[in-house]
Amino acid sequence: MSRTRWILFLCPLLLAAQNPFAGNATEADAGRGLFRILCRPCHGIAAQGGRGPDLTLGVYNNGNSDSDLFRVIFHGVPGTEMPSYGARIGDDNVWRMVTYIRSLTTRKETPPPGDPAAGEAFFWTKGGCGACHIVGRRGGAMGPDLTRIGRKRSLQHLRQSLTDPNADLTPGYYRITVTPRSGPKIAGTQRNLDNFTAELMTPDGKVHFFDREAVASIERDYVSMMPAYRNLNPQDANNLLLYLLSLRGENQ
Ligand code: HEC
Ligand code: HEC
Known part of the structure; x- marks a missing residue:
């Protein structure tokens, strides 16, 4: 030093x-x-x-x-x-x-009543969250790793992440859409983007690599690849939020 x-x-x-x-x-x-x-x-x-x-x-x-x-x-x-x-x-x-x-006086948003274990089950099954998110050693990588999310984010932010994913995008997870010279468009979260190349991950977890010269266009927009979960029933939503809050990077 x-x-x-x-x-x-x-x-x-x-x-x-x-x-x-x-x-x-x-x-x-x-x-x-x-x-x-x-x-x-x-x-x-x-x-x-x-x-x-x-x-x-x-x-x-x-x-x-x-x-x-x-x-x-x-x-x-x-x-x-x-x-x-x-x-x-x-x-x-x-x-x-x-x-x-x-x-600051304490004005905490009290955690809702619910069951984090039920939230965990919902996360990996009906909610489909595990397809795009890693917790510990499990899950897909198109979205951010949530292993420590309860330590990093407030309840209010987590709630908003579910119902309105575009409101405050996680940096590094913007959407990229590539239009090849022939064939259908392909969209995924950004992995790498510079003047010559683009690398993105699609929801199936595959990484795709493109040369700018070889495609018709590459666009980045500030939109989330996460679907909005606006219609969760309140009990499922509370359970899920309690589960997310419990993720603190320990025992996962
Ligand atoms: C770019 C976003 C960002 C900015 C700007 C930022 N913080 Fe943070 N801050 C965080 C995150 C994320 C954490 C949680 C870190 C962790 O995982 O322990 C944190 C943690 C903290 C903690 C510790 C909380 C705890 O529970 O241990 C304090 C205190 C804090 N920030 C104060 C500040 C202050 C004061 C400023 C402005 C001078 C500031 N932060 C600016 C994102 C930010
Ligand atoms: C199709 C993929 C996909 C699915 C399914 C999905 N997410 Fe996401 N999620 C993302 C992406 C991509 C982001 C980063 C962009 C953003 O901020 O919305 C994200 C962001 C988040 C964030 C914010 C992370 C942060 O750093 O603040 C949370 C919390 C979250 N997701 C929770 C969930 C939960 C809970 C579910 C299931 C109910 C879920 N996600 C389902 C792709 C997905």
């Missing part, structure tokens, strides 16, 4: 022990302003979650102390969509956002 990287690595460890703004309403307010600019796209305007988890619950996967929150915001969560902000905005601004998050 270079010297600067060591310093970057050590600074937050040394400083992270105590929140200098703990309980300070003015600093929390400044934190809210920053939050609305930087974090809203994933955590929602009031931090109740969206593509990123709900931050108003007071319990966090990555640790519950102020210094845990500091660490997550400063360094991000490697291997997830949670970016690191420390180098860009500095320690004080990270603490301001920690103070803001702490100041």
Whole structure:
């Protein structure tokens, strides 16, 4: 590790022990302003979650102390969509956002009544979800891997994913449609797309590779390949949501 990287690595460890703004309403307010600019796209305007988890619950996967929150915001969560902000905005601004998050009163969307085991059964049978989604070692790969989805997303986002898949597409899973010079069009989720080639996966799990020169057109549109599940009966929907929330990357 270079010297600067060591310093970057050590600074937050040394400083992270105590929140200098703990309980300070003015600093929390400044934190809210920053939050609305930087974090809203994933955590929602009031931090109740969206593509990123709900931050108003007071319990966090990555640790519950102020210094845990500091660490997550400063360094991000490697291997997830949670970016690191420390180098860009500095320690004080990270603490301001920690103070803001702490100041939030708990307004949790209570999980619906239901049975996650029944949701699991529905997922693999009647729901047909396993055709496109992997959980653990099972399932198809055209859609995103859901092994840790309950850890990453809020209940509200999961509900919306089912009923309105186009509302907030998972990056990297856009639809690509290729029109060959002869023969029918073929559509699938994007695997790779550059100036010369396109690679996509069709619902049957097959990967197709195309040379731009050899086809009439390749189009990418911001549409989900997932069918909308608008007509699930409420019990099936609740069971399914509870199952998705239970997927946290453990025991799957
Ligand atoms: C591109 C989307 C995205 C943006 C932008 C984003 N986050 Fe996150 N954030 C996530 C995801 C996804 C996770 C869950 C990571 C995981 O799986 O542990 C997360 C996790 C967190 C956690 C830990 C939650 C827990 O339960 O441990 C905190 C705190 C957090 N984010 C705060 C912020 C703050 C503050 C900002 C803005 C400065 C921000 N995030 C911006 C996507 C995002
Ligand atoms: C024909 C394939 C297909 C089927 C069947 C399918 N999905 Fe999807 N799903 C996708 C694709 C592709 C995406 C990514 C694009 C998007 O965000 O909608 C996705 C996205 C999702 C997401 C959002 C993931 C994220 O990263 O936020 C969830 C949750 C989800 N699906 C759950 C389900 C459940 C539950 C079922 C069964 C009731 C199901 N899907 C059935 C293809 C499918």
